[in-house]
Amino acid sequence: MPPVTGPAGWTSERKAAFLRFHRSRALAARPVETTFAVVVGARVVGAARLCPVKDADRAVEAGVWIGRSHRGAGVGGAVLGHLLDRARADGSAKLFISTTPDNEPVL
Ligand SMILES: CC(C)(COP(=O)(O)OP(=O)(O)OC[C@H]1O[C@@H](n2cnc3c(N)ncnc32)[C@H](O)[C@@H]1OP(=O)(O)O)[C@@H](O)C(=O)NCCC(=O)NCCS
Known part of the structure; x- marks a missing residue:
């Protein structure tokens, strides 16, 4: 947001x-998009989303946000794997992620 x-x-x-x-x-x-809760154990620790890219054939944009206290433990990477599986299953052919050059975890 x-x-x-x-x-x-x-x-x-x-x-x-x-x-x-x-x-x-x-x-x-x-x-306009699908948003998922990221659950670790019994706790919601973040959110992820897949948003169709306007005017692009079968392309989606992915986004992941993990709460600070749960970062760096492999959750974001695992979530990206799930988003890729979900996008493929939904028929998407391309997946985009936007970020800034200094966002090392995303890169
Ligand atoms: C980006 C984000 C989702 C990554 O989630 P995470 O659970 O911390 O990531 P993971 O622990 O799965 O690590 C993913 C990769 O980044 C690396 N990494 C994690 N934290 C890092 C840091 N602070 N600096 C450099 N690399 C880092 C990990 O080593 C791992 O690399 P690998 O796949 O080569 O092993 C999380 O940092 C976040 O929510 N950031 C704020 C929101 C954001 O910027 N979202 C991206 C917009 S799409």
């Missing part, structure tokens, strides 16, 4: 923005 200004953490403003964001996308009457 886009950044929310103000203090760090799950402030009431950020929680409301989080709900608005997902209700306008994966939970919309006409969903």
Whole structure:
């Protein structure tokens, strides 16, 4: 979701923005993407998404976000594997990920 200004953490403003964001996308009457909860043990530790790329034939964009306390333990890599399997099963032929040059874990 886009950044929310103000203090760090799950402030009431950020929680409301989080709900608005997902209700306008994966939970919309006409969903623009599919969002998955990433569950480790009994805990939701992150989210992942697959979004069809506009005007591109059978292409999807993937996104993964893992909570800071669960990063670096192999979860993000495993989730990407699941997203690839899911995209293939859904008939996608290409998968894109956008990131910045300094985002080493994604690269
Ligand atoms: C990117 C992200 C999903 C990776 O999840 P993760 O669970 O921390 O990743 P993993 O532990 O599975 O590690 C994945 C790879 O990155 C490497 N890595 C992990 N943390 C790293 C770090 N801080 N610096 C450099 N490399 C790192 C791992 O060694 C692994 O490499 P390998 O596949 O060659 O073994 C997670 O860092 C995150 O949520 N970041 C913020 C959101 C974001 O930037 N999302 C990407 C936009 S799509």
